[in-house]
Every structure is written in structure tokens, then in C-alpha cells.
Amino acid sequence: MKKIFFFFVILYGCQISFSQVNLPTPTDTTSKLEILPGSGSYSFEKIDSLNTVVSLAHRARIKQDKTLIEADSAIANLYTKIVEAFGAVHINDSDTFNTYSQYVKYYGKEKKAILQHAVKLTDNKGGILTTEELFYDLNTNIATYNKNGKIINKQTVLTSKEGIYYGDTKDVIFKKDVLLTDPNYKVAADSLMYNTATEIVRFICPTTIISETRKIYTTDGYYNLKTGEAYFGKRATIIDSTQSITANESAFDDKTKTAQFKGNVVYKDTAQGITILANLLNVDRKKSSFLATERPVMIIKQEQDSIYISADTLFSGKITERQKIRKVQLVTDTIHGKNIFDLEGKDSTQNRFFEAFHRVRIYSDSMQAVCDSMFYASTDSVFRLFQNPLLWASNSQIT
Numbered sequence: 001m002k003k004i005f006f007f008f009v010i011l012y013g014c015q016i017s018f019s020q021v022n023l024p025t026p027t028d029t030t031s032k033l034e035i036l037p038g039s040g041s042y043s044f045e046k047i048d049s050l051n052t053v054v055s056l057a058h059r060a061r062i063k064q065d066k067t068l069i070e071a072d073s074a075i076a077n078l079y080t081k082i083v084e085a086f087g088a089v090h091i092n093d094s095d096t097f098n099t100y101s102q103y104v105k106y107y108g109k110e111k112k113a114i115l116q117h118a119v120k121l122t123d124n125k126g127g128i129l130t131t132e133e134l135f136y137d138l139n140t141n142i143a144t145y146n147k148n149g150k151i152i153n154k155q156t157v158l159t160s161k162e163g164i165y166y167g168d169t170k171d172v173i174f175k176k177d178v179l180l181t182d183p184n185y186k187v188a189a190d191s192l193m194y195n196t197a198t199e200i201v202r203f204i205c206p207t208t209i210i211s212e213t214r215k216i217y218t219t220d221g222y223y224n225l226k227t228g229e230a231y232f233g234k235r236a237t238i239i240d241s242t243q244s245i246t247a248n249e250s251a252f253d254d255k256t257k258t259a260q261f262k263g264n265v266v267y268k269d270t271a272q273g274i275t276i277l278a279n280l281l282n283v284d285r286k287k288s289s290f291l292a293t294e295r296p297v298m299i300i301k302q303e304q305d306s307i308y309i310s311a312d313t314l315f316s317g318k319i320t321e322r323q324k325i326r327k328v329q330l331v332t333d334t335i336h337g338k339n340i341f342d343l344e345g346k347d348s349t350q351n352r353f354f355e356a357f358h359r360v361r362i363y364s365d366s367m368q369a370v371c372d373s374m375f376y377a378s379t380d381s382v383f384r385l386f387q388n389p390l391l392w393a394s395n396s397q398i399t
Contacts, residue, residue: 033081033108036061036068052078060085064108066094067138071104081108089115093138097167098122101134111138119145121165127153127196129165129172141167153196156225157181170197182225184254186210199225203232215239221250228254235264242271245281257285265292272352272378273301276314289317298354307364309374311356319353319377352378360385368392 035042040058047053053075056062060074062083072087083106091099091106091113102117113136121129121136121143131149136142143165151158151165151172158181160174172194180187180194180201189207194200202222209216209223216239221232232238232250248263260282261267267276267290279294292298292314300307354376362369362383372387385391391398 031065031108033076033078033083034063035076036063040073050079054078064111067111068092069104069106082106083108091115091136093141096124097141099134099136099143112136113138123167123170123196127151127170129163131163143167151194151196153194153199155183156194156199158194170195172196184211185223185225187223201225213240230254242269244268245283247281252283259283259285267292274316274354275299275301278314287317287321289315289321291315298356302364305365307362307367309354309356309360309362309376311360311374312358313356315355315357316352318351319379320351322353350378366393 035054035056038059039056039061042054042056045053045055056074056076058073060069060071062069062074062076062085064081069083069085069089069091071085071089074083074085076083083104085104085106087102089101089104091104093099099113099115099119099121101115101119104113104115106113115134115136117132119131119134121134129143129145129149129151131145131147133145133147135144144163146162148161149159149163151163158172158174158178160178161176163175164173166172173191174189174194175191178187178189178192180192187201187207187209189203189205191205192207193202193204200222201224203218203220206219207217209218216232216236218232218234218236220234221230221236223230230250230252233248235246235248236250237244237246238250238252245259245261245265245267247261247265250259250261252259260280262280265276265278265281267278267281268274276290276292276296276298278292278296280292281296282291284290293312296311296314298309298314300309354374356374356376358372360369360371360374362371362374369383369385369389369391371385371389374386375384376382389399
């Protein structure tokens with residue numbers, strides 16, 4: 001009996017000494033929730049010593065730091081700092097971002113929110129994001145959706161199944177069934193990036209860009225919807241009516257109608273039966289001209305025998321445009337008495353000329369030639385060779 005009593009005393013003493021130890025309580029560094037004036041009727045419910053719930057009806061106005069939540073009604077736990085708001089919910093964060101929905105669950109300690117039903121997010125640059133469910137991190141200003149979303153920025157509309165919006169940089173990453181609609185373009189891709197401030201679209205996977213006159217297939221690059229400037233890498237292909245261009249790098253300006261292509265350029269014109277191979281190609285769409293340099297080769301397709309032409313530089317344009325700058329040597333058809341450059345009644349494909357400068361080489365199965373420069377017109381398919389031309393045809397050599 002004495003032993004049992006002694007054991008009890010020891011345990012009791014331990015309990016007393018344990019209860020007197022001051023254990024550190026967890027600290028909460030986040031700001032408190034404030035119930036602002038203007039809120040409607042409310043009631044308090046004390047669940048336990050640590051949990052007090054406030055119910056707001058007819059109008060709710062709750063603030064934490066620079067984040068203001070307004071709604072038709074709300075329930076707020078002042079200890080856990082979790083708020084559920086219902087009906088016409090509006091979250092204003094630092095007067096920079098505004099989100100609207102029919103329901104929100106706000107986690108005050110983490111400063112994160114889940115918004116559902118008719119969700120809309122706006123920034124001070126005019127971009128509007130709408131979706132049915134949005135996960136919004138107010139610390140990083142990053143919003144995520146995965147149940148279809150749409151961004152409207154001026155006349156540009158982007159839709160996708162999933163998306164991530166970075167509020168500080170105004171970048172949006174769209175994923176799965178992405179479609180961009182602009183007055184001048186339609187863009188379809190699995191993923192792409194868009195900046196609502198700069199209106200620059202960045203391509204990060206296989207993408208198709210369609211306009212009234214052009215199709216572009218690319219996997220890398222960007223397009224500026226404001227300026228009409230674009231850059232494409234990784235061998236994009238541009239198809240324009242009867243012409244197509246593929247290159248390692250492509251850049252163009254829709255305002256000036258100029259473009260430059262670099263690296264293993266392949267230019268094809270099916271209407272004229274012309275193919276250009278070069279390492280650098282400059283195009284002027286206003287003048288319908290191009291300049292090819294860095295080991296260019298032109299291939300003129302014929303029924304039986306294609307003609308290959310190489311030179312230091314190749315240039316092509318409209319004969320009617322060239323006549324305005326420099327008169328082309330006139331050649332007369334002695335049978336009909338007409339100038340072969342008379343384009344009356346001829347289609348536009350015949351209003352073309354090609355020039356080659358320096359170290360010109362011409363090759364076909366039936367004829368080969370070398371010279372310093374060359375002029376070729378589609379109207380008569382005649383080659384004019386300049387400066388010490390040398391030509392071989394069958395068993396003949398002509399100088």
C-alpha cells in the first residue's frame with residue numbers, strides 16, 4: 001500500500017511541475033481581418049476559445065492589409081482568417097487588380113483565394129480574364145484556371161482550356177486548344193504566351209497563324225499585334241498566295257511590307273515555276289521584289305529541262321517598276337513589230353525580271369554559260385549576258 005501511494009505522489013508531482021512550464025505559443029504574423037463600416041447585419045458565434053465566426057448579411061465588407069473583399073454576404077473565421085463570400089463578390093487588391101465572382105473562399109493566412117462562377121479578373125492595362133473557376137495567389141499576383149478561360153484585350157480575344165496569368169508582368173501562358181482571334185490574324189496552338197500590356201504573342205510549340213493572304217507555320221518566335229513586327233525561328237514556313245518561304249530565321253514588318261529570311265532559305269513561286277535557294281533573302285512586298293545573297297541559286301522549272309543560275313547576288317522585281325527607274329534595253333519582235341516588254345494583255349506572272357550580279361553561272365542539260373551579270377525577263381524568256389559571256393550548247397562554244 002505504501003508503494004502504491006508513493007508512486008501516485010510522484011506522478012502527481014510531475015503533473016504539477018509540467019503544468020507550470022510556459023510553452024511557446026505559435027505566432028501569426030499575418031494581419032487581422034477587419035469588418036469595415038458599411039457592412040450589413042452581423043452575428044458572432046464563438047465555437048471555442050480560439051475560433052470566433054462572424055456572419056455578415058445584406059452586405060459584407062472585409063479588409064486585410066490592402067485587400068478588400070465585398071459581397072452580398074460572408075462568413076469569416078477571425079482565428080483561421082478564412083472567409084467565404086457569396087453573391088456579387090468583388091476583391092480589390094492594392095487598387096491594381098480587381099476580381100469578381102459569385103463565390104469566393106479566401107485564405108487570409110496564405111493570402112490565396114478560390115473564385116467560382118462568372119469569374120472576372122481585370123488589371124489597370126485593360127485586360128479582362130473570364131472563367132468559371134480561378135485560383136488566385138494575392139502574394140505573387142498569379143492566377144490559374146483549368147476549366148476554360150478567355151482573355152479580351154482591346155480587339156484581341158484568346159481562349160484556352162488552361163491558363164496562368166502573371167499579374168506583375170502581365171504575361172499569360174495559355175495551354176490546350178489555344179485560339180487567338182485578332183482583326184488581322186487567327187492563331188491556333190497547343191500553348192502560347194501573351195502579354196496584355198505589350199500585346200506581344202510568343203510561340204512556344206507548333207503554331208498555325210492564318211490571315212486573309214498568308215499562312216504561317218512555326219514553333220518558335222513572337223508577333224507584336226501593336227506594330228505588326230514578327231520574328232520566327234526554327235525553320236518557320238510562310239505561305240503567301242502562290243509563294244512559300246522556309247528559313248531558319250524569319251522576320252517581317254507588316255506596316256512596311258518588308259521581310260528578311262536567314263539560314264538555308266527556300267523560296268518557291270509556283271505561278272512562275274521559280275525556286276530560290278540562299279542563305280539571306282530580303283523581300284519587299286510593296287514592290288513585289290526580293291534580293292538574295294550569300295551563295296544564292298535560282299532554279300527555273302521547265303517541262304523537260306530546269307535551268308540553274310548561281311551568282312553573288314540575285315534580284316527580282318516587276319518590269320513595269322524597273323522601267324520607272326531605269327529603261328530596259330528594248331528588243332523588238334521583227335515579225336510582229338512589237339516591243340516584247342509591252343505587257344498589254346499579259347498576266348502578272350509575265351511582268352517579272354531577274355538579275356544576277358558577279359560570277360554568274362548558268363547550267364541546264366542543253367546549255368551552260370558563265371558571265372559577270374545577267375538579265376532575264378519572263379515576257380520572252382530571253383537571257384541577256386554581260387561582260388565576257390561564254391556559252392556552251394551541244395558541241396558549240398560561243399564567246
